[in-house]
Amino acid sequence: MNMRITLLALLTTVSVASAQQTVPLRKSIETSKRSIRLDVPMTNSIRKAFTAGTRDFTGKPGPNYWQLEADYNINASLDPATQTITGTEKISVHNNSKDELRNIVLRLDHNIFRAEAQRGASVPAEATDGMVLTSIKVAGAPVDLTATPTFGRSTATPPSKLTVSGLTQTVASINLIEPIKAGATVEVEIAWHTKLPGGTIGRGHRMTQRFDDKLFQPTQWYPRLAKYDDLRGWETSPYLGPSEFYNNFGKFDVYLTVPGGWIVSGTGVLQNPKEVLTATAQQRLATVLNSDDEVTIVGESEKGPGKSTAPGDKLTWHFLADKVNDFAWATAENFIWKATRATIPGKGAIPIHMVFAPERAKSFEKAGQIARHALEFYSKLWAPYPFPQFTMQDGPSAGMEYPMVINSNQGAADHETAHQWWPMVVGNNETRYGWMDEGFNQYMNILSGADVRQRAYSLDGLGQSYGRSSGSESEAPMMWSANDAGSGYSFQTYGKTPLMLSMLGGIVGDEAVINAMKKYTATWSFKHPSPWDYMFFMNNELNQDLEWFWYYWLFTTETVEGSIQDVKTVKGKTTVTVHEAGQMPSPVVLKVEFEAAGPALKAVANAKMIDATTAVVTWPASVWFNGNRTFNAVMDFGERKIKKITFDPNGRFPDANVADNIWPREQSVK
Ligand SMILES: [Zn+2]
Numbered sequence: 001m002n003m004r005i006t007l008l009a010l011l012t013t014v015s016v017a018s019a020q021q022t023v024p025l026r027k028s029i030e031t032s033k034r035s036i037r038l039d040v041p042m043t044n045s046i047r048k049a050f051t052a053g054t055r056d057f058t059g060k061p062g063p064n065y066w067q068l069e070a071d072y073n074i075n076a077s078l079d080p081a082t083q084t085i086t087g088t089e090k091i092s093v094h095n096n097s098k099d100e101l102r103n104i105v106l107r108l109d110h111n112i113f114r115a116e117a118q119r120g121a122s123v124p125a126e127a128t129d130g131m132v133l134t135s136i137k138v139a140g141a142p143v144d145l146t147a148t149p150t151f152g153r154s155t156a157t158p159p160s161k162l163t164v165s166g167l168t169q170t171v172a173s174i175n176l177i178e179p180i181k182a183g184a185t186v187e188v189e190i191a192w193h194t195k196l197p198g199g200t201i202g203r204g205h206r207m208t209q210r211f212d213d214k215l216f217q218p219t220q221w222y223p224r225l226a227k228y229d230d231l232r233g234w235e236t237s238p239y240l241g242p243s244e245f246y247n248n249f250g251k252f253d254v255y256l257t258v259p260g261g262w263i264v265s266g267t268g269v270l271q272n273p274k275e276v277l278t279a280t281a282q283q284r285l286a287t288v289l290n291s292d293d294e295v296t297i298v299g300e301s302e303k304g305p306g307k308s309t310a311p312g313d314k315l316t317w318h319f320l321a322d323k324v325n326d327f328a329w330a331t332a333e334n335f336i337w338k339a340t341r342a343t344i345p346g347k348g349a350i351p352i353h354m355v356f357a358p359e360r361a362k363s364f365e366k367a368g369q370i371a372r373h374a375l376e377f378y379s380k381l382w383a384p385y386p387f388p389q390f391t392m393q394d395g396p397s398a399g400m401e402y403p404m405v406i407n408s409n410q411g412a413a414d415h416e417t418a419h420q421w422w423p424m425v426v427g428n429n430e431t432r433y434g435w436m437d438e439g440f441n442q443y444m445n446i447l448s449g450a451d452v453r454q455r456a457y458s459l460d461g462l463g464q465s466y467g468r469s470s471g472s473e474s475e476a477p478m479m480w481s482a483n484d485a486g487s488g489y490s491f492q493t494y495g496k497t498p499l500m501l502s503m504l505g506g507i508v509g510d511e512a513v514i515n516a517m518k519k520y521t522a523t524w525s526f527k528h529p530s531p532w533d534y535m536f537f538m539n540n541e542l543n544q545d546l547e548w549f550w551y552y553w554l555f556t557t558e559t560v561e562g563s564i565q566d567v568k569t570v571k572g573k574t575t576v577t578v579h580e581a582g583q584m585p586s587p588v589v590l591k592v593e594f595e596a597a598g599p600a601l602k603a604v605a606n607a608k609m610i611d612a613t614t615a616v617v618t619w620p621a622s623v624w625f626n627g628n629r630t631f632n633a634v635m636d637f638g639e640r641k642i643k644k645i646t647f648d649p650n651g652r653f654p655d656a657n658v659a660d661n662i663w664p665r666e667q668s669v670k
Pocket of ligand 1: 415416419438441
């Protein structure tokens with residue numbers, strides 16, 4: 001044909017076009033190289049921590065690691081008629097940092113119920129006045145709640161009185177006159193009241209905190225000290241609803257006054273059972289740890305002062321909790337109270353309490369046994385459950401977690417119980433990095449679910465499935481603050497992590513991932529890891545430089561998109577041409593299926609025989625680091641005929657089109 005003419009014509013066209021600069025500069029994916037990023041980005045906050053020696057590349061707390069402690073004494077009473085909690089509290093702020101604190105930041109989460117509040121997807125059941133502070137003292141000195149603080153104040157005139165800003169926001173700041181010195185403790189005393197929102201229009205957890213004036217489920221219900229850390233100083237991200245919390249660990253000494261006859265449950269251990277419980281309830285409680293049976297502590301027919309509780313118009317319930325990062329509770333005039341036990345390895349039996357209204361008794365029938373399995377399974381998986389009791393509370397929020405307490409019936413019991421490990425033990429910053437909390441939780445729920453069914457867990461297919469959803473402009477990379485994840489929040493925070501850990505298991509083995517996570521849990525128990533600590537810890541524990549892996553999964557929304565493009569066998573030596581169209585590299589894992597009969601198979605160094613006629617051959621991800629998009633995988637098994645070759649046979653690497661992972665291609669078309 002007229003090939004020569006065509007070629008000449010083409011060359012002419014190209015030269016003219018380039019002169020006019022109309023040829024597209026971007027090459028096709030098939031032919032362009034990709035540059036693989038081999039390190040994780042270090043932001044200013046983590047660089048600062050490395051410089052200070054508070055964190056480092058070991059992924060363990062650095063030699064200079066510190067964290068603040070906040071101890072709370074709270075005295076609060078609930079008035080069902082006004083649905084309002086009125087309280088006083090003293091927060092002992094232990095400044096264990098190396099810094100002088102010039103202000104004290106408070107979290108006033110109930111201000112999300114104010115009509116004008118900034119919010120994410122959450123909608124309160126009722127607009128309230130929010131968290132109303134009526135008095136604040138710092139080291140005994142009163143704070144002027146009415147003064148307008150001067151921002152960016154000049155150094156010429158030091159402030160003459162204590163002021164506060166942001167009292168109508170979820171984050172408020174007390175401006176100090178004298179800074180809190182490094183190593184010093186200061187006491188902050190606050191008087192406050194807050195109405196618990198009720199009604200039917202609430203959307204999202206914690207947005208409805210009561211059923212009429214009969215059942216109350218207070219959460220994030222008292223002024224809390226914000227977190228001050230070595231990464232950013234005060235964490236001042238607003239509470240928008242979906243992303244939950246990041247709190248200091250400390251002791252809680254809490255007195256809760258409610259009407260007589262109302263049962264109270266909560267974080268910590270009840271200190272005064274003789275004052276608030278009936279003799280019968282105390283006797284029944286004493287039997288709970290004897291067996292896995294369920295014991296009724298207060299039954300449906302036992303109602304009112306002297307029957308469900310000790311006699312009295314009002315009763316004050318006293319709880320103590322140590323080493324916790326929050327305190328939640330619930331109370332109702334008609335709670336049924338049941339209890340059973342869980343046996344924690346190395347520790348023994350602890351009680352599981354359940355409090356619920358009679359109309360939802362059915363939703364609590366299996367709750368005790370689900371919570372027992374979760375507490376025992378996760379104790380073995382990561383670290384023994386460290387707290388002295390566990391409580392499940394009924395109420396409008398049926399899927400939320402606090403230390404020792406979950407607001408959940410049996411529906412979400414496994415997942416909410418799992419939260420006792422993150423963030424109640426490993427105190428990650430959930431507002432920014434929800435995946436270190438909800439995502440790890442989703443992963444461990446898969447393992448727990450398989451254990452319940454007495455089956456081996458399988459993470460196959462999960463990593464690959466990300467290929468089908470990636471590329472959406474709604475997906476926020478996991479390292480974006482969860483507060484800013486928008487409509488992609490749920491996938492960013494919950495969904496993507498098990499997919500990431502499925503691929504990680506595809507590289508190093510699932511057992512190795514689980515063992516490394518177990519050590520990570522122990523290393524960061526009651527501390528506050530950042531994502532970098534997690535990444536570097538895992539690299540060290542797995543003894544592999546996986547920065548490229550963390551970069552693609554956590555900082556991008558890229559995928560692998562592998563395929564087999566060609567297979568040629570010459571004299572028993574087979575060359576498989578593998579292509580990766582995505583930006584994320586992966587190991588080259590090929591399952592090779594041979595004919596049953598034929599010459600003996602030769603041993604191949606990077607191959608593992610699955611059975612007599614099937615081998616899995618692996619090359620590391622580093623084969624891609626030169627930027628080429630094709631890799632010729634050469635294997636010499638000898639003259640036995642190959643029936644079929646599959647790239648990524650366990651479905652671990654993100655891939656939208658898996659049909660082209662199989663050779664010969666027609667085998668995938670059925
Ligand atoms: Zn959760």
